[in-house]
Amino acid sequence: MTTIAHLREAHAQLQEMIADVKTGLTAENLKIRANAKAMHTLLCDLAIKVREHLGEEDKEMYPQLLKQGNSLKHTAWNFIAGESELRKEFEAYYKKYLKDCNYQFTDAFVAETHALLDAVLARVEREEKVLFPKLEEAGLFGTEQAVRSHG
DSSP states (O other): OHHHHHHHHHHHHHHHHHHHHHHHHHHHTTHHHHHHHHHHHHHHHHHHHHHHHHHHHHHHHHHHHHTOOOHHHHHHHHHHHHHHHHEEEEHHHIIIIIITTOOOHHHHHHHHHHHHHHHHHHHHHHIIIIIHHHHHHHHHHSSOOOOOOOO
């Protein structure tokens, strides 16, 4: 079931994983083979988690919001437009580096990864501060209003 609590839990998991990657994704840390291997696994897991989360929002949350009144519908369209850009950036990054999770920790890779993770974090924070309070106010995606999830 997709509820605000479920979405917040997914956000907390994403934030934790991103914090771990951002902390570990340094030139000094990556010189240690075990650290590089752990970071590789974590980054590939994070990519899957981000894709699943964006997909869940696309399938479960936004279609419901577009059926609401003008204020929520307008907010939903703003978030959808922003997500579209983030999704394009993420998919380009994913295809470039993570499709087969076969990449090297080059300076360009590290810089692009940090930039993308910053964008994902900004999106999560915006949803938490702007979107979720509006959903709560409208009584949407609470336990009683849960929408069936595909994931």
